[in-house]
Amino acid sequence: MLKAVELFAGAGGLGMGIALAGFEALAVVEWDRWACDTIRENGQRGYPLVKGWPLFAGDVRSFDLGTLPVGIDLVAGGPPCQPFSMGGKHRAHDDDRDMFPTMVDVVRRLQPRAFIVENVKGLTRPTFANYFQYILLQFEFPEVARKRDEEWADHLKRLQRQKTSGRRTGLSYNVVATLANAANFGVPQRRERVFIVGFREDQDVKWSFPKETHSADALMVDQWVTQDYWERHRIGRKARPPMPPSLAGRIEEQRQLNLRANVVRAPWVTVRDAIQGLPDPERLRGEARYHNHRYQSGARSYPGHTGSPLDLPAKTLKSGVHGVPGGENMMVRDDGTVRYFTAREAARLQTFPDGYVFHGAWSEIMRQLGNAVPVALARIVAASVAEKLLQADMLRQVRAAGRA
Structure with missing residues (x-):
């Protein structure tokens, strides 16, 4: 079985998709205690996709990478997106929460056969263009490390020279960055995210992002x-x-x-499609048939805060709640009134299975879900990577047999 390590795991969306694609987790690293509780409690309940996950609850920079094999099949993760988020302060490399240097360092030290990195659309905005190029070049040439006290712009110039020299000495990756709309892959949400996927040069893999469905x-x-x-x-x-x-x-x-x-292609999946079969939470009267499906009062519509129509994919779920601009965490009912999505409805919009239970109050769960990678999209991307790695294994075996 292919082996993987996931960093910045959140509530487990990316990791569950990777598991569905056939990877076994050797380490799952997350620092947020609520997200860790969600993963841990589902594992203790025996939920299949996360049962037995080796969870490290702490800072990625404190995790002992020496416990993992060099040359592992896959490193995956979604570094904190706040430095690049449309709703944030857009500080990028000046933001202490920028974990891309840490992600690159893990790739440098573990030398995985492939990696998958997910982040927000804001990473591609024009004001971040040079830094985005810097991120991609670091992943392409992880051994060309930043020197102590070296400014990132100077490091970028060294990486650019390495790129244009045509030299592929040492550890290097073929890197592809794609802006994908989750709705185009069957997720009931118009969620645009950047995926950075790399294959180690010696794998001789030719890969492109999966086709929209x-x-x-x-x-x-x-x-x-x-x-x-x-x-x-x-x-x-x-x-x-x-x-x-x-x-x-x-x-x-x-x-x-x-x-x-x-x-x-198939039709976009709508909010109505996604929540079909769930009872109206206002009428449940405490019924616990569905996990995390409780009515939350207080939703209201006003200009610029109008919620998601039932007959389209939802707006992008955000990690904020009441103050989220655009009303991303609300639905517009058939009569034109609005209400907040229950946590279970939001989980369906992120394609988490109904049996996966989230830990915490509604606002905390919505934060976990707003930060998550849709499970279905994660599976599609990870499966395409797994296919290429398995093909590379078979090709090596054929070549070895021919030399024998």
């Missing part, structure tokens, strides 16, 4: 051309929302082109 156009056809979407949800014509005016012209074009036969 879902689309907005397919949802438009499903709702407004075939109207199968409404029938699946048993929503009669009178109860259906009006077609958005912006779609009217496009719908007629799709009818003329008979796009139903030409749409090759």
Whole structure:
């Protein structure tokens, strides 16, 4: 079985996706005590994907990497995103929470065959362009380490010279960075995240980011051309929302082109799709049939804070709660009123299974979920990496047999 170590594990979304892709965790590192409690308690309950996880509850920089084998198959992690978040102070390399140097150091010391790093879309914004290039070059040439008291901009110049020299001596990686929208991979949430994936040079791997499987156009056809979407949800014509005016012209074009036969991707998964089968939390009266599914009062709509419509993928869940701009942690009900997502509904939007229980109060759980990687997207990316590593193993075996 392929072996992995996960850093900055959070509540376990990335790690669970990696486990589903066939990797065995040799170490799972997370410092936040609430997230650690979530992982630990699910493991103690015997939840399959996290049972037996070797959890280290502490700072990544305090973890003894000497307990792990050099050349491990995979290192993965989502370094804290606040330095690059659209909602943060955008301090990047000047932010003490920037853990990219630590992630690079782990790659340098463990020399994994591959790595997966996930972070926020804000990392790609123009003001961070040079630092983003700096991050990618550090992963490409981890042995070209930053010198003591060297400014990062000077280190960047050395890395650029290494890149343009064409020399691939020592430890180096082929690195690909991709901005992916989770909704295009079947996640019921328009969540854009950067994935940085690297393969060690000696693996001779040719890899590209997985193909998108879902689309907005397919949802438009499903709702407004075939109207199968409404029938699946048993929503009669009178109860259906009006077609958005912006779609009217496009719908007629799709009818003329008979796009139903030409749409090759599946429809985006909507909020309504995701929460189907969950009872209304306001009517549960303390019923505990579903974990973490409790009504939270206090939601209100105002300009710029309008919540997620039921018939589209949700807005990006955020780690804040009441003060989150845009109302990302609220839904808009059929009657136009809003309410907060329950923790279980938010977990479904992040594609966590219903059997996975989150530890803490609602606000704390929403923070864990807002910071998480969707399990389904993590599995897709990790499975594509696993496939290439296994192919590399088979190729080496064939070559060895030919030399024997």
